[in-house]
Amino acid sequence: MAVNHDVTGGPAQPESQNPGGITASGVSRSFGPVHAVEFMDFHAPAGKVTALIGPNGAGKTTLLLMLASLLAPDSGTISVGGLDPQHHRAEVRSRIGWMPDTLGVWDSLTAREILTQIARFYRLPVAGIAPRVSAMLDQVRLSDLADQPARVLSRGQQQRLSLARALIHDPSVLLLDEPASGLDPGSRVELRIMLRELAEAGKAIVVSSHVLSELDEIADGAVFVNRGRTVRQQTMDEAAASGRRYSISASDGTVLAAKLSELGLAFRIEDGRRPAVSLMLLNDDDAARLLRDLVLAGVGVSSFAPASGALEETYMNLEGERR
Numbered sequence: 263m264a265v266n267h268d269v270t271g272g273p274a275q276p277e278s279q280n281p282g283g284i285t286a287s288g289v290s291r292s293f294g295p296v297h298a299v300e301f302m303d304f305h306a307p308a309g310k311v312t313a314l315i316g317p318n319g320a321g322k323t324t325l326l327l328m329l330a331s332l333l334a335p336d337s338g339t340i341s342v343g344g345l346d347p348q349h350h351r352a353e354v355r356s357r358i359g360w361m362p363d364t365l366g367v368w369d370s371l372t373a374r375e376i377l378t379q380i381a382r383f384y385r386l387p388v389a390g391i392a393p394r395v396s397a398m399l400d401q402v403r404l405s406d407l408a409d410q411p412a413r414v415l416s417r418g419q420q421q422r423l424s425l426a427r428a429l430i431h432d433p434s435v436l437l438l439d440e441p442a443s444g445l446d447p448g449s450r451v452e453l454r455i456m457l458r459e460l461a462e463a464g465k466a467i468v469v470s471s472h473v474l475s476e477l478d479e480i481a482d483g484a485v486f487v488n489r490g491r492t493v494r495q496q497t498m499d500e501a502a503a504s505g506r507r508y509s510i511s512a513s514d515g516t517v518l519a520a521k522l523s524e525l526g527l528a529f530r531i532e533d534g535r536r537p538a539v540s541l542m543l544l545n546d547d548d549a550a551r552l553l554r555d556l557v558l559a560g561v562g563v564s565s566f567a568p569a570s571g572a573l574e575e576t577y578m579n580l581e582g583e584r585r
């Protein structure tokens with residue numbers, strides 16, 4: 263029986279008790295001499311957003327392709343809601359929505375025709391296809407462009423079409439490779455809201471992205487990978503518990519540094535557009551206390567703010583450990 267490595271907290275659950283999620287155990291895949299993925303473990307539970315994080319070439323896309331049953335692993339096991347994609351390919355594909363990092367549309371077809379074609383591939387009931395396609399176009403705000411050839415869509419609009427394509431058959435698992443790339447800030451916020459709603463509706467959502475601040479806002483847990491291996495799995499609560507880096511600047515940097523030293527706090531001086539120091543603080547209460555102490559001591563604090571999100575902090579620490 264496959265055992266989950268639950269990144270959202272709580273004890274690992276046998277797959278049979280958490281049937282909607284997706285799990286990879288000890289998965290490997292090479293391309294000739296390149297070991298793209300080596301003994302990777304991964305779990306994304308139902309009802310949660312799981313971030314897949316790692317530097318360029320870490321093996322994220324290769325893992326996602328295997329999870330989506332588009333690439334066979336050389337070894338290891340994958341389970342989508344208890345089913346092995348290699349043995350139950352059609353059923354697993356019907357449960358998975360896949361949004362690749364580039365759309366790859368049929369340029370001459372319209373957005374409506376593309377979604378209709380995909381709905382047919384998934385064998386949705388014929389009578390329900392037209393209303394489903396219209397609803398999806400509406401959800402991703404493409405109704406106005408629905409009957410234009412896909413080649414006229416901008417990169418951000420193509421991303422939204424790609425998301426609609428991934429969702430057309432109402433999958434229980436959604437795999438998204440860099441979904442926010444090319445989206446303007448407003449569309450990014452909409453995407454975040456949509457992904458949270460989909461998770462709350464019970465879907466297992468996996469998001470691979472380099473924009474960690476964005477993942478901070480939507481993820482419940484994160485799996486960090488590097489050089490084809492899983493290097494850490496943690497919940498957002500665990501990530502937050504390890505503290506956060508704050509950046510502080512003051513009208514007189516020397517006075518600020520002297521006060522921090524007097525308080526016994528370790529800090530580092532940051533190179534930037536304006537002089538600042540940064541230091542690790544455990545939680546918001548510690549931050550509020552320090553700000554009050556600095557102001558009461560007469561330090562002219564001009565800015566005091568988190569310098570990085572929880573995931574970025576973990577990522578940078580992992581980078582540091584590697585060096």
Ligand SMILES: Nc1ncnc2c1ncn2[C@@H]1O[C@H](COP(=O)(O)OP(=O)(O)OP(=O)(O)O)[C@@H](O)[C@H]1O
Pocket residue numbers: 293296297298316317318319320321322323324325
């Ligand atoms: N089809 C392929 N043939 C040969 N090598 C490949 C192939 N696909 C991936 N690789 C190699 O496998 C490694 C992992 O690639 P992968 O695309 O999975 O990384 P990634 O984490 O998604 O990177 P990025 O963040 O840059 O998108 C890289 O060294 C890549 O060059």
